[in-house]
Amino acid sequence: MAPILEYTLKSIVLLLIGAGGFAYMTLVERKFIGRLQSRIGPNRVGPFGLLQPMADGLKLIVKESITPAQADKLIFFIAPAISVIPALIIFAVIPFGNSPWLNLAANINIGVLYVLAVFSISVYGAVLGGWSSNNKYASLGGLRASAQMISYELALGLSLVAVVLMAGSASLNQIVQYQHPGNILGWLIFRQPVAAVLFAITAMAELARSPFDLVEAEQELTAGFMTEYSGMKFALFYMSEYVKMIAMSALFTTFFLGGWSGPGAQDSWLLSLIYFGIKMLVCLLAIVWTRATLPRFRYDKLMAFGWKVLLPIGLANVMVTALLIVLRVPGYR
Amino acid sequence: MTPELLSFIILAIISIAAAIGMITSRNAVYAALFLILNFGTVAVMYLMLNAPFLAIIQVSVYAGAIMVLFLFVIMLLGAERLNERETRPVMRWHRPLAIVLGAFLLALALYVLLTRLGQSTASVNVFGAGPLEIGLQLFGPYLLPFEVASVLLLVAMIGAVVLTREK
Numbered sequence: 103m104a105p106i107l108e109y110t111l112k113s114i115v116l117l118l119i120g121a122g123g124f125a126y127m128t129l130v131e132r133k134f135i136g137r138l139q140s141r142i143g144p145n146r147v148g149p150f151g152l153l154q155p156m157a158d159g160l161k162l163i164v165k166e167s168i169t170p171a172q173a174d175k176l177i178f179f180i181a182p183a184i185s186v187i188p189a190l191i192i193f194a195v196i197p198f199g200n201s202p203w204l205n206l207a208a209n210i211n212i213g214v215l216y217v218l219a220v221f222s223i224s225v226y227g228a229v230l231g232g233w234s235s236n237n238k239y240a241s242l243g244g245l246r247a248s249a250q251m252i253s254y255e256l257a258l259g260l261s262l263v264a265v266v267l268m269a270g271s272a273s274l275n276q277i278v279q280y281q282h283p284g285n286i287l288g289w290l291i292f293r294q295p296v297a298a299v300l301f302a303i304t305a306m307a308e309l310a311r312s313p314f315d316l317v318e319a320e321q322e323l324t325a326g327f328m329t330e331y332s333g334m335k336f337a338l339f340y341m342s343e344y345v346k347m348i349a350m351s352a353l354f355t356t357f358f359l360g361g362w363s364g365p366g367a368q369d370s371w372l373l374s375l376i377y378f379g380i381k382m383l384v385c386l387l388a389i390v391w392t393r394a395t396l397p398r399f400r401y402d403k404l405m406a407f408g409w410k411v412l413l414p415i416g417l418a419n420v421m422v423t424a425l426l427i428v429l430r431v432p433g434y435r
Numbered sequence: 436m437t438p439e440l441l442s443f444i445i446l447a448i449i450s451i452a453a454a455i456g457m458i459t460s461r462n463a464v465y466a467a468l469f470l471i472l473n474f475g476t477v478a479v480m481y482l483m484l485n486a487p488f489l490a491i492i493q494v495s496v497y498a499g500a501i502m503v504l505f506l507f508v509i510m511l512l513g514a515e516r517l518n519e520r521e522t523r524p525v526m527r528w529h530r531p532l533a534i535v536l537g538a539f540l541l542a543l544a545l546y547v548l549l550t551r552l553g554q555s556t557a558s559v560n561v562f563g564a565g566p567l568e569i570g571l572q573l574f575g576p577y578l579l580p581f582e583v584a585s586v587l588l589l590v591a592m593i594g595a596v597v598l599t600r601e602k
Contacts, residue, residue: 223495229510
């Protein structure tokens with residue numbers, strides 16, 4: 103019974119971290135975007151606005167939850183949950199530190215495939231939410247979500263193929279170990295820069311965050327697939343977006359920034375956890391920064407960019423990487 | 436009753452219920468969702484057979500990629516519910532033929548099940564392996580079927596491109 107207890111406890115802690123991370127990520131984003139736009143951001147609730155997420159959460163809980171009369175009631179009700187579950191279960195394979203108890207299943211040898219499988223099912227929440235609302239804007243948002251995610255998943259997968267080729271393993275822990283802990287030049291961002299850029303762009307598209315937020319483009323679609331949602335169901339959609347953001351940052355850290363590695367991280371679990379947290383926070387801030395900087399893509403440009411630019415680059419990168427490895431070029435295994 | 440048997444029975448019930456739900460749903464979106472549930476239970480069965488790689492592929496290819504496309508097309512065409520006129524069979528002979536073929540398939544499956552009952556499931560454990568072993572099998576003994584399948588997929592892809600190309 104001991105392993106079951108251990109996994110249950112770890113899972114509960116991960117879920118709590120996901121929920122807490124969501125709450126405070128909203129505050130970080132609002133503060134950071136405020137500063138980027140020469141504003142102060144929320145600072146009224148609690149010291150430095152630190153209680154703002156609590157106030158937001160309380161407001162959403164007590165708000166009336168409205169279901170449209172023509173909606174498909176059952177699917178309308180479960181779509182937010184379908185959306186948030188894939189976002190949360192990505193954390194299962196991420197190594198947060200060098201100690202065995204700082205991860206749930208980071209050693210499984212199909213970790214990368216697990217991540218891709220979870221991404222491929224994560225679109226259902228948006229699609230079903232949009233369809234079940236029986237609203238034109240929502241349906242269009244849901245359709246856009248599915249088309250966009252199918253298109254960008256391929257390039258995302260190809261960028262990870264290059265990573266797996268380099269590390270010779272699909273286990274996330276092995277990928278971190280491979281990046282020579284302690285030597286910054288061992289990070290895959292320096293040895294697979296094309297894959298890193300590809301992953302960063304496609305991850306942003308998978309998150310449906312600007313400049314790829316056509317799924318919820320305010321000017322055209324009000325709020326896209328979330329148009330008819332209110333109260334806690336709306337909050338769950340928001341939660342899935344922010345938890346996915348955190349998960350993507352953790353994945354980028356693991357694949358390209360050396361994961362938990364850093365000076366002295368081999369011997370101290372605390373240091374490894376701190377390094378991981380710092381790298382992840384940098385990625386998160388970069389995502390917010392992108393949102394504050396770039397305008398939105400046009401829809402046809404988005405599709406053309408995914409299929410005609412990112413996919414060929416990804417394929418070429420995989421071919422070149424494989425060739426270099428087969429030819430035993432130094433630095434490529 | 437061992438925990439494995441118990442979980443298998445629960446899974447099997449969900450799986451069969453989802454399959455029945457799929458063919459009896461009047462709403463195509465519900466049918467697609469039941470099919471996704473069915474694929475999910477099959478994936479868990481692969482996990483129980485010690486084949487995590489197959490389980491993950493089952494989820495990402497079938498439950499993920501293919502079913503997202505199905506849902507996309509159903510929603511894009513607004514074809515959730517067909518009215519009576521549209522569901523009336525165009526080809527009168529295809530229902531009887533489907534019944535005959537279905538009965539044949541069922542008989543074949545039952546024959547295999549009954550004749551192989553009690554034999555060891557060791558052959559399953561060969562596939563209870565990671566991506567490395569499956570890759571070696573695919574590019575070793577099964578190279579020809581693998582290449583034939585990829586040529587077939589390529590032909591289908593070129594066909595789709597030709598059909599959708601603007602004049």
